Amino acid sequence: MDGFEPKIIGFCCNWCAYAGADLAGISRIQYPPNLRMIRVMCSGTIDPLYILEAFQKGADGVFIGGCHLGDCHYMAGNYKTRRKVSLVKRLLSQLGVSPQRIRLEWVSAAEGQRFAQVVTDFIGEVKELGPSLLNQEAARHG
Amino acid sequence: MDKKIKLAIGLGSTCAGCDIAILDLKEKILDLASLAEIVFWPTAMDFKLSDLERIGKNEIDISLYHGTVRTSEHEHIAHLLRERSKVMIAFGSCSCFGGIPGLCNLTSREEIFETAYKETPSTVNPEFITPQTETTQDGHHLTLPELYNDGKALPQIVDVDYYLPGCPPAVELIERLLPIITKFLETGELPPKGTVIASDKTLCDECPLTKENKMISKIFRPHEIIPDPKRCLLEQGILCMGPATRGGCGARCINALMPCRGCMGPTAEVKDQGAKMISAIASILGVENEKDLSEDEVEKLLNQIKDPVGTFYRFTLPVALINRRIKEGG
Numbered sequence: 481m482d483g484f485e486p487k488i489i490g491f492c493c494n495w496c497a498y499a500g501a502d503l504a505g506i507s508r509i510q511y512p513p514n515l516r517m518i519r520v521m522c523s524g525t526i527d528p529l530y531i532l533e534a535f536q537k538g539a540d541g542v543f544i545g546g547c548h549l550g551d552c553h554y555m556a557g558n559y560k561t562r563r564k565v566s567l568v569k570r571l572l573s574q575l576g577v578s579p580q581r582i583r584l585e586w587v588s589a590a591e592g593q594r595f596a597q598v599v600t601d602f603i604g605e606v607k608e609l610g611p612s613l614l615n616q617e618a619a620r621h622g
Numbered sequence: 623m624d625k626k627i628k629l630a631i632g633l634g635s636t637c638a639g640c641d642i643a644i645l646d647l648k649e650k651i652l653d654l655a656s657l658a659e660i661v662f663w664p665t666a667m668d669f670k671l672s673d674l675e676r677i678g679k680n681e682i683d684i685s686l687y688h689g690t691v692r693t694s695e696h697e698h699i700a701h702l703l704r705e706r707s708k709v710m711i712a713f714g715s716c717s718c719f720g721g722i723p724g725l726c727n728l729t730s731r732e733e734i735f736e737t738a739y740k741e742t743p744s745t746v747n748p749e750f751i752t753p754q755t756e757t758t759q760d761g762h763h764l765t766l767p768e769l770y771n772d773g774k775a776l777p778q779i780v781d782v783d784y785y786l787p788g789c790p791p792a793v794e795l796i797e798r799l800l801p802i803i804t805k806f807l808e809t810g811e812l813p814p815k816g817t818v819i820a821s822d823k824t825l826c827d828e829c830p831l832t833k834e835n836k837m838i839s840k841i842f843r844p845h846e847i848i849p850d851p852k853r854c855l856l857e858q859g860i861l862c863m864g865p866a867t868r869g870g871c872g873a874r875c876i877n878a879l880m881p882c883r884g885c886m887g888p889t890a891e892v893k894d895q896g897a898k899m900i901s902a903i904a905s906i907l908g909v910e911n912e913k914d915l916s917e918d919e920v921e922k923l924l925n926q927i928k929d930p931v932g933t934f935y936r937f938t939l940p941v942a943l944i945n946r947r948i949k950e951g952g
């Protein structure tokens with residue numbers, strides 16, 4: 481898909497993934513500008529509603545970044561995240577939205593390089609998928 | 623009381639369970655009859671659409687509409703009723719949220735025609751003739767309502783004053799309409815617009831079973847387990863929509879030891895019943911030491927939920943944030 485720049489909403493936890501993104505920034509590691517990041521205290525606080533709403537409002541992909549399993553600042557938030565994200569993927573694929581449009585990654589505060597790499601990879605994947613049809617559907621059905 | 627209100631009961635795609643629920647008022651139906659003159663109720667009496675069309679603007683005091691808006695005729699009835707009624711109530715889950723017929727949003731009109739008029743083994747239709755909204759046969763012009771691609775809830779079509787959810791609404795909730803009607807008759811006063819005639823809290827709040835904050839790792843379908851009649855069904859592994867569902871039904875299903883299917887829709891704070899239920903399930907479906915679980919094992923755990931849309935949005939797909947199946951990559 482030439483010239484298509486996907487709109488990707490990212491939810492990143494304050495303690496790991498967001499800090500990792502920060503590190504990527506400080507270290508001047510380049511990654512494409514398609515990600516619009518929202519900081520949350522813990523990936524476990526990401527309500528499935530946020531993901532659905534992002535798609536409903538026209539996102540082409542949703543990226544979720546949390547701490548590595550076992551490293552959650554709040555003990556077990558990311559286990560919940562893992563289950564939630566898996567359920568939302570199942571739900572969306574039943575609704576005809578490719579589950580590849582959601583990416584869950586564990587990124588520590590020290591992994592700036594990895595953050596840039598997984599985000600770049602994900603953006604590429606969503607580019608392959610093309611624009612989300614939900615955007616047009618929403619417009620059609622008012 | 624000699625003054626009576628004019629009451630109309632109209633319908634969309636309905637199973638008529640909502641009509642039966644009104645008749646289930648039993649002797650109280652006489653109270654209703656003494657309060658109200660019924661000016662339109664095609665399921666129960668011999669009314670035609672033309673009877674409704676003859677009624678003037680705002681001449682009906684209260685109208686109830688049950689069923690999903692699925693065809694152009696359903697939409698027409700909704701508009702007619704709205705124009706002619708001072709107060710319009712969405713009656714039953716189909717009307718409030720789209721209901722079970724709203725699950726049609728998982729497919730499309732073309733696919734439905736394809737199945738019904740072509741693929742079913744009992745169908746012989748080589749020319750693939752499907753219902754048309756207009757046709758002329760031997761000089762006669764015939765029309766049919768148009769089947770819409772999407773099922774819709776009443777508030778997506780017209781302005782709705784009150785909601786009385788339930789599939790069908792519980793008799794105790796329908797009874798609550800009677801004092802509202804009486805008060806309206808005597809004083810002209812009505813509850814605030816948008817009132818949902820039900821509880822404001824979740825079903826779990828009124829559920830008689832005990833929650834122990836236990837995790838579950840196995841999901842049972844209702845026929846696979848004889849549940850402990852005192853403990854929360856969800857905590858016994860039976861998918862119960864209680865945490866994501868509005869109370870008010872008197873926990874009817876739970877009292878029969880069947881899980882809640884969510885017919886009362888979500889509470890006012892919840893924007894999307896399915897999202898709420900996913901959160902609830904994500905908190906409880908797991909094992910104590912999850913670090914040891916591989917991704918595959920987690921997937922296996924969640925794979926036990928076979929039909930997320932049908933389970934989480936059984937009654938509310940048309941009003942969900944993402945309210946129909948789209949076709950991405952087929």
Ligand code: SF4
Nearest residue numbers: 637639714715716789
């Ligand atoms: S809400 Fe339930 S009982 Fe009422 S019409 Fe719909 S399916 Fe039937």
Ligand code: SF4
Nearest residue numbers: 826829854855862864
């Ligand atoms: S989940 Fe179901 S069984 Fe458990 S408390 Fe809530 S309503 Fe009752």
Ligand code: SF4
Nearest residue numbers: 871875882883884885
């Ligand atoms: S228990 Fe649930 S499904 Fe049963 S009537 Fe109440 S809200 Fe509806």
